[in-house]
Amino acid sequence: MTQQDRQRIATGLTEGLSYAEIARRLDRPTSTISREIARNGGPARYRPRRAHQATVQRARRGTPAPPRAAGTPGSAMEDEIVELAVMSGLPRMTARVHVDLLLSANGRRTAAELTRRLKVSPASVSVAVNFLVEHGYVRRERDPRRRRDVYVVDDDAWYHSIVISGRQTLASARAAMAAAQTLGPDSPVGQRLARAGTFLERVISDMVESADRWRSLLR
Template identity: 75%
Template sequence: MPGGRLTQQERRRIAAGLADGLSYAEIGRRLERPTSTISREVTRNGGPGGYRSRSAHEATVRRARRGAAAPSRADDRSPGGVAQETIIDLAVRSGMPRMMARVHVDLLLSEDGRRTAAELVGRLKVSPASVSVAVNALVEHGYVRRERDPQRRRDVYVVDDQAWYHSVAISARQTRESARAAMAAAEVLGPDSPVGERLLRAGTFLERVVDDMRESADRWRTLLM
């Protein structure tokens, strides 16, 4: 399977595939590329209706030149840097630790959704320990997966479209565990007691929400393929 950055010829084939109404998955199969690579390429360069192979290739070259000497967060006031900080701030406000959010967003905005620990340390200008804690948490929550590079004997951290599905599944499982714990406590305390009744209502509510989450995630998972 081809690796590395997309070539200009591949981008022309992506544009042709979009014009023919092909799905990201089908375009990826024809190019022997992951679906996530195609969807990320199109999303970053105008979307399905505005993707142009030449402008996409030129934009990628410009980003690569800027990325060769990535500025620190404080110094990067370009539109891309401001947008990246906005996404990080939104993630932090939703409850994600800032370092975890910075690593996640840097992976999301990378060309192929892959970084080594050393690359993350260099780009974010933080300690290896900080990156290690952040990526371990991201893996645990299903946002990122860890792959092993057997040639260089190092870990590679990967984010792809399916990560969104897996993170929802993990969140649903954890919420279901909380629901069952509440309902079990209600049984011990007595479902007719004030506390037992309150816990039973909470557990039932959480179980219904989890059922809806899983059903919705399964129904719409094809959008990520």
């Protein structure tokens, strides 16, 4: 667990969230959150920096783990990429699945392979890959011989993810512009929504046009 995770736990406690809700937001088991809080002072005295320092000290007192080769599951390189993906907004389990696919030799994994490699439940993998497929990061193929789905990340996935994200943001922009007309384009709220909608529409249009123009670089 990172110091950022612990800060989010502290924020959740301050907001009065349940352990289950904090766990959901961090994409962690509830038992992990409850142990983390109980081990570090309880809900009233939990301090993220102190908890992180205590964990580091406990780890130093234990037997150090043997170094792992870069690129293997759990390596420092993979962990760093996962953390960057989480900071960009991906749920942690989704980020782990995406990074495992990105670092695979052929960019292909079955659900069973992801479950085995990441040591998580099939349900967790299913939620993660559904999110990735829905947002264009990964595509789903059917293997007729083994009668199972194969999840694929290829170069074109970056293009599709940008286009899908752009469409979703564009829909929000147009909804804001429609609301501005309903509320009155001369009203303060109407003007604010109209400006926001116009800004988003122009930026997203430019982004999608740029993706179309540079798509050939992925091939």
